[in-house]
Amino acid sequence: xxxxxxxxxxxxxxxxxxxxxxxxxxxxNITKKLDELGIHFIEGGWPGSNPKDIEFFDxxxxxxxxxxxLVAFGSTRYPKTKAEDDANLLALASAGVKAATxxxxxSDLQVTQVLETTLEENLNMIADSxxxxxxxxxxxxxxxxxxxxxxxxxPDYSLRCLTAAAEAGADCLVLCDTNGGTLPDEITVAVExxxxxxxxxxxxxxxxxxxxxVANTLAAVxxxxxxxxxxxxxxxxxxxxxxxxxxxxxxKLKMGIxxxxxxxxxKLTEVSHYISEAANLAPDPFLPxxxxxxxxxxxxxxxxxxxxxxDSYQHIEPAEVGNRQRAVVSELSGRRNIIYKxxxxxxxxxxxxxxxxxxxxxxxxxxSRGFQYENxxxxxxxxxxxxxxxxxxxxxxxxxxxxxxxxxxLPTRKSLEETLAEVMIKVRVxxxxxxxxxxxxxxxxxxxxxxxxxxxxxxxxxxxxKLVDYKVRILEESIGxxxxxxxxxxxxxxxxxxxxxxxxxxxxxxxxxxxxDSLEYWxxxxxxxxxxxxx
Ligand SMILES: [Zn+2]
Numbered sequence: 128x129x130x131x132x133x134x135x136x137x138x139x140x141x142x143x144x145x146x147x148x149x150x151x152x153x154x155x156n157i158t159k160k161l162d163e164l165g166i167h168f169i170e171g172g173w174p175g176s177n178p179k180d181i182e183f184f185d186x187x188x189x190x191x192x193x194x195x196x197l198v199a200f201g202s203t204r205y206p207k208t209k210a211e212d213d214a215n216l217l218a219l220a221s222a223g224v225k226a227a228t229x230x231x232x233x234s235d236l237q238v239t240q241v242l243e244t245t246l247e248e249n250l251n252m253i254a255d256s257x258x259x260x261x262x263x264x265x266x267x268x269x270x271x272x273x274x275x276x277x278x279x280x281x282p283d284y285s286l287r288c289l290t291a292a293a294e295a296g297a298d299c300l301v302l303c304d305t306n307g308g309t310l311p312d313e314i315t316v317a318v319e320x321x322x323x324x325x326x327x328x329x330x331x332x333x334x335x336x337x338x339x340x341v342a343n344t345l346a347a348v349x350x351x352x353x354x355x356x357x358x359x360x361x362x363x364x365x366x367x368x369x370x371x372x373x374x375x376x377x378x379k380l381k382m383g384i385x386x387x388x389x390x391x392x393x394k395l396t397e398v399s400h401y402i403s404e405a406a407n408l409a410p411d412p413f414l415p416x417x418x419x420x421x422x423x424x425x426x427x428x429x430x431x432x433x434x435x436x437x438d439s440y441q442h443i444e445p446a447e448v449g450n451r452q453r454a455v456v457s458e459l460s461g462r463r464n465i466i467y468k469x470x471x472x473x474x475x476x477x478x479x480x481x482x483x484x485x486x487x488x489x490x491x492x493x494x495s496r497g498f499q500y501e502n503x504x505x506x507x508x509x510x511x512x513x514x515x516x517x518x519x520x521x522x523x524x525x526x527x528x529x530x531x532x533x534x535x536x537l538p539t540r541k542s543l544e545e546t547l548a549e550v551m552i553k554v555r556v557x558x559x560x561x562x563x564x565x566x567x568x569x570x571x572x573x574x575x576x577x578x579x580x581x582x583x584x585x586x587x588x589x590x591x592x593k594l595v596d597y598k599v600r601i602l603e604e605s606i607g608x609x610x611x612x613x614x615x616x617x618x619x620x621x622x623x624x625x626x627x628x629x630x631x632x633x634x635x636x637x638x639x640x641x642x643x644d645s646l647e648y649w650x651x652x653x654x655x656x657x658x659x660x661x662x
Contacts, residue, residue, distance in 0.1 A: 175215035234277025307336025330354030497630030
């Protein structure tokens with residue numbers, strides 16, 4: 128099948144998702160990533176609508192993209208004006224790009240109810256605007272907004288909008304399911320109708336309000352559309368846009384359309400995570416293809432299957448999209464899960480020895496007490512190390528004491544009270560016992576401070592470790608009368624992140640366990656890297 132052009136609008140439509148805002152630097156970095164992924168057209172923003180986008184296009188001139196073409200977005204001229212006087216069109220023409228996308232109404236009701244002009248004037252607006260930008264030497268794509276809804280109400284008018292753009296020289300007519308309410312078979316019918324009235328290549332821009340954006344996009348490609356618009360991770364207004372992280376592998380691996388190279392496809396997971404970081408959103412572990420759970424196996428039966436035959440419970444080879452298979456450790460899992468997981472972590476456990484049995488019993492016991500390792504792989508890795516008879520922990524807690532005090536603050540701010548916590552701990556490192564105390568704005572913070580104080584003298588590199596997230600959950604399935612508290616801590620050394628877990632009937636003890644695991648895990652990793660460097 129002939130190839131498809133990938134058009135990314137993460138920087139414009141994607142940024143319209145609630146809570147997302149990209150800085151100019153983010154936008155420039157994302158542009159480079161999208162170029163590496165093999166995206167053909169990158170829509171950078173709307174220079175006519177905000178100064179940030181003007182700055183972006185200005186700075187983007189010095190980006191050296193390997194093959195992607197940067198596109199500026201804007202709307203057709205206002206009713207009853209001239210194209211050459213339209214500020215928005217002028218901004219597009221002077222953005223320094225080779226291509227522009229013009230959004231135009233292509234539904235009769237939208238023209239009369241929202242644009243409040245005549246059907247005829249809208250056709251003139253489309254034609255004038257396209258002609259103006261073509262005369263400036265740009266490649267022009269027309270986003271036919273509300274095309275599919277318009278086609279249902281008055282197909283003839285929606286098609287006339289396409290003809291107006293085609294006759295004015297548009298290079299691609301992109302049919303938009305702006306409200307995301309269209310079904311795949313309706314997409315097929317409308318695309319067929321558009322194909323009959325024009326020779327100009329067609330594109331698709333689908334929103335996900337009916338959870339069909341990807342399906343609708345593939346239906347359009349099957350009907351002959353050549354440009355596919357979407358966003359990374361499906362970010363976009365309301366429920367989002369068509370997710371390119373699903374579309375790209377579907378096109379390449381399922382439909383045999385070579386829209387990116389194998390090497391580019393293998394960057395998909397990395398790009399997905401990179402952009403979620405830039406958007407300040409946690410990567411969704413359940414996203415198809417790129418999510419951390421997309422190829423994870425929890426049920427013992429599945430894990431037992433994949434250890435025998437990797438493809439038994441997966442639809443593609445995860446490495447093709449840069450993801451990996453992962454076994455989830457849980458009370459559902461058996462011996463094989465543990466062996467598989469240990470192998471994955473590069474820890475050699477004899478499959479027949481007592482260690483595995485001991486470990487299994489220990490995990491069951493810990494899980495019954497509220498520990499959960501699915502999101503705390505670092506704590507799990509420590510369990511594997513601890514069953515080895517020769518394991519030497521880098522430090523051990525002897526005991527700790529916590530005092531929490533609520534104090535009145537300054538009399539002028541008498542409504543504010545301050546909680547102060549003081550912690551004293553005793554920690555053993557080798558043969559030495561360290562005794563330290565620290566204050567913090569809460570018990571966990573104080574505990575963290577005191578522990579670091581004790582350990583930094585032995586392990587100065589620990590200064591790089593920071594707590595980035597701390598979650599507490601009160602467990603309903605409590606043991607006896609007291610409820611169990613689970614603490615999950617996420618830590619980072621600026622390069623890698625890892626998660627640890629602690630559980631107890633006491634919040635402070637649960638926090639301590641998660642905290643101590645975090646530092647122990649990091650020290651263990653450091654030791655492994657150092658010994659690698661030395662050898
Ligand atoms: Zn859109």
